[in-house]
Amino acid sequence: MANNKSFNIRSILEKEKLRGKNFLDWQRNLQIVLMQEEKEYVLEEAMPEAVGEGVTQAALNRWIDANKDVKCLMLATMSADLKKTFINSDAFTIISDLKKMFQDLARVERFETHRQILETKLKKGEPVSPRALKMIGLIENMSRLDQQFSQEMAVDTILHSLHNRYDQFKLNYSMNSLDKTLTELHGMLKTAEKTLKSDKQDVLMVRGGKFKKSGKKRNAKKGGNKAIPTKQTGAKSEKRKVSQPTSESECFYCKKKGHWKRDCLKLKEDQKNGTFVPSSGTKKK
Structure with missing residues (x-):
């Protein structure tokens, strides 16, 4: 049952192998797997070289076995080029070198992502x-x-x-x-x-401090509702033409020809002197 559980957890590493730019994702998945298997200490510090102070033979043997297991897991989930690079290294050395290789790429990606967020x-x-x-x-x-x-x-x-x-x-x-x-x-x-x-x-839209009018009102302003003048009929609709006298026209006042009574100089003179006496029979022309 434990082996099946371990296999299922390890499958998250098999979905996408380490190729470089995905280092942080791969590292995170690796840590999850090793946490479940209680082997994460292999990546946190270098393996003891021999039995010594605080290190028993049993502890060293357990470390050697865990290192071999984790190293194989790491190599199995890497690209072919990376496998060749780390085939002879222990697990702690592999993770240390990978961090040096790819953390700068991660930093560049963080910078670019942060820039996009701000912009x-x-x-x-x-x-x-x-x-x-x-x-x-x-x-x-x-x-x-x-x-x-x-x-x-x-x-x-x-x-x-x-x-x-x-x-x-x-x-x-x-x-x-x-x-x-x-x-x-x-x-x-x-x-x-x-x-x-x-x-x-x-909401009413306001432009330049004035309310924006509807289309109908704008059309009315342009001339849609202009008053149409009514047509007048008869003499009032046209200016009355005034006829001019001819050489044969006779003045009804002085009886001379060439002008009409309204233009008669003698009439005007008599009116001025007070000697003009209107006649009911005199025509006004």
Whole structure:
């Protein structure tokens, strides 16, 4: 039964062999296996060279057997090139050299992952779910790279990446001292996004200090409701034309030709002197 249990645990190492960049994952899985088998001490300190102070023959024999077992497990889950490199080394030497070889790569990956976390920002109009999932993945990757984010720090980082339309959501979250997992936070953000979209349709938009008018009102302003002048009929609709006298036109006042009474100089003179006496029979022309 114990052997079957050991075999099942060791299978996590067989799924993906050590190739270099996956060193931290491989090392973590190895530690889990050795913890279950109570052999993790083989990787924590060098094996005693001989029986001596505090080391009995039984303890040394147990160490030798454990070292052989762990070494074979490590070599079996490595790429072919790494096997050739460490075939003659003990387990403690192998893990020490692997750390020197690959920890710099892990540091570079941590730096790049952290940079992406800091630069990831949700833009206005962009759906929140894909961006939140990306942030969660980056934060989980930092944990894999031995740079654990606390739950509070992870939540604060995601909230900080949101644009200012989520300010009320962030304030409510902080004031209510909510303690949610990243998955729960993701669900809350999707709900908040729906609320923001609904509010956007109901709130009046203001541009340049003036309310944005609807399309119908804009069209009316351009001339849709202009008053159409009514057409007048008869003499009032047109300016009356004034006829001019001819050489044969006769003045009804002085009886001379070439002008009409309204233009008669004698009439005007008589009116001025007070000698003009209107006649009821005189035509006004």
